[in-house]
Amino acid sequence: MPVNAPLNRKLRMGLIGGGQGSFIGRVHATAALLDNRAELVAGALSSDPVKAKASAPDYDIPADRAYTSVPEMIDAELKLPADQRVDFVSVATPNHTHFPIAAAFAKAGFNVFCDKPLTFDLAQAEQLAEIVRDSGVVFAVTHNYTGYPLVRQAREMVMNGELGEINAIRAFYIQGWLRTRLEAENQKQAAWRTDPSKSGIAGCFGDIGTHAYNLGRFITGLIPEDISAHLKIFEPGRALDDYGTAIIRFGNGALGTVTASQISHGRENDLWIEVDGTKGSLEWHQEEPNKLLVRMNGKPHQIYTRNGGPYLGALAGVSTRLPSGHPEAFFEAFANIYAAAYDDIVKRANGQSFDREKSLYPSIGDGVDGMNFITQCVASSQQNGAWLKLKHDLCRS
Ligand SMILES: NC(=O)c1ccc[n+]([C@@H]2O[C@H](COP(=O)([O-])OP(=O)(O)OC[C@H]3O[C@@H](n4cnc5c(N)ncnc54)[C@H](O)[C@@H]3O)[C@@H](O)[C@H]2O)c1
Known part of the structure; x- marks a missing residue:
């Protein structure tokens, strides 16, 4: 079958960020090209013009682009x-630059992949949502953990009612790399993440708490109503939170918690989630992503494996590439976000409509939802954990 039928050609990608010494830009470039549906042809790779040019050969981007x-x-x-x-650009730059870059490309008619958190603040996110709607572009937010086959399986099981009514979500994202003030040593990734003028109003909660929140929202589709949070700065001298816990009350009566830490010794990227329903519970860990644990009282515990057999649903099926037992992980999950959004980019190029709110990939609404979460966590924490409303007009169910 031709690539991206009926367009029958590769999509052309531009990368923003990803210059020498950076982190996630290379992941975007690798994931975007994994399925041979795109080629990287242009970029603005760094905020430093010399580095922007010097980094281009690392990606085979010709000098004139x-x-x-x-x-x-x-x-x-x-x-x-x-x-x-x-055809599209991928924005892999620090948070404070997302809005001007993504808005400019969307206004000019280019499809956009933007990393999280969507913007610097909620007002920018809401403005960007309007720009995206008016421009008609495809817009994906790389909440990449929703691309894991077994996370998608979990969503499908919840949506099919296999867990019954959902009562509780416990989501965690636990790291330890900011236990010391790495930012004071000018470590590039730590420096901007702990700087309120670049990271936004939250530190740890904006950087990784938002991933944990998004994961619970994606798997369950529950609509959040109110939130109460306590965020803490444990490393003296740091300006933004490096630890926190939020409690969320969902519309159906369920309770959720999000705990995020960047100061837990020895912890690497321990994003994990547990969901309790009236008929069963599930548990998934990002550091062991090819297994999903399902438990029901009175029955043996079940371990679902990626590509493990016909018991897996359609969503997991379209999200895996290798036979069972060969581990797939971060790059492949990231590529699954790209693959789903490419389907809409191809539709748009062919003048067909696509549904931004029901996309398999996280879209602009999920990005706004994440900014709303961050904003209300910070506000609640400043008011000693007061219960605050979460807006849900743009939330996916
Ligand atoms: N989805 C994920 O799992 C994930 C993981 C890591 C980072 N992120 C997000 O990705 C973004 C980048 O994080 P990082 O750790 O890769 O940062 P980084 O500091 O390693 O790299 C940022 C890059 O952007 C460039 N840049 C900055 N301003 C620019 C501009 N105006 N034009 C062009 N290039 C510019 C820098 O020069 C650098 O090359 C952040 O928003 C972060 O939250 C997401």
Whole structure:
């Protein structure tokens, strides 16, 4: 079957960020190309113009399409013939730059993948949602953990009612890399994440708490009503939270908790979630992503494995590439977000409609939901854990 039928060609990608010494840009570039549905042809790879140019050969981006800024890139790409211009860009830059970059590309008609948290603050996120709606572009937010086959399986099981009514969600994202003030040593990733002018109003909760929250929302589809949170700064001298817990009351009466830490000794990327329903419970760990544990009282515990057999649903089926037992993980899950959004990009290119609110990939609404979560966690914590409303007009169910 031709690539991206009926478009029958690879999509052209532009990468923003990902310059030498950076982290997630390379992951975007790898994941986006994994299924041979896209090629990386252009980029504005760094905030430093010299580095932006110097980083281009690392990605085989030709010198004439290695731009030194986003405005230069948009200008130049719009002047190219349509059959050369990028179809989409991936924004892998620090949080405070997401809004101006993503908004500029969306306004210019380019489809956008943007990393989380969506923007610097909620007002920007809501403005971006309007821009995306008006421009008609496809917009994906890389809450990449929703791309794991067994996370999608978990969602399908909840949606099919296999767990019964959902009563509780416990989501955790536990790291230890900011136990010391790495930012004071000028470590690149720590420096901007702990700087309120670049990270936003939250530190740990914006960086990883939002992933844990999003995971619970994706798996259960429960609509959040109110939130109470306590965020803490445990490393003296740090300006933003490095630990916190939030309690969420959902519309159906369920209770959820999100705990996020960047100061837990020895913990790497321990994102994990447990969901309790009236008929069964499930548990999934990002560091062991090829297993999903399902428990029902009076029955043996069940371990679902990725690609393990016909007991898996359609969502897990479309999300896996290798036979069972060969581990798939971070890159593949990230690529699954790309694959789902590519389907909509192809539809848009063919003049077909697509449903932004019911997408398999996290979309602009999920990004706004995440910013709403961060905003109300910080506000609640500042009011000694007061219960505050969460908006849910853009939430996926
Ligand atoms: N989804 C995930 O799992 C995940 C993981 C890590 C980071 N992130 C998110 O990705 C983003 C980047 O994080 P990181 O750790 O890769 O950061 P980083 O500091 O390692 O890299 C950021 C890159 O962006 C470039 N940059 C900054 N401003 C720019 C601009 N205006 N134009 C072009 N390039 C610019 C920098 O020069 C650098 O190359 C953040 O929003 C972060 O929250 C997501």
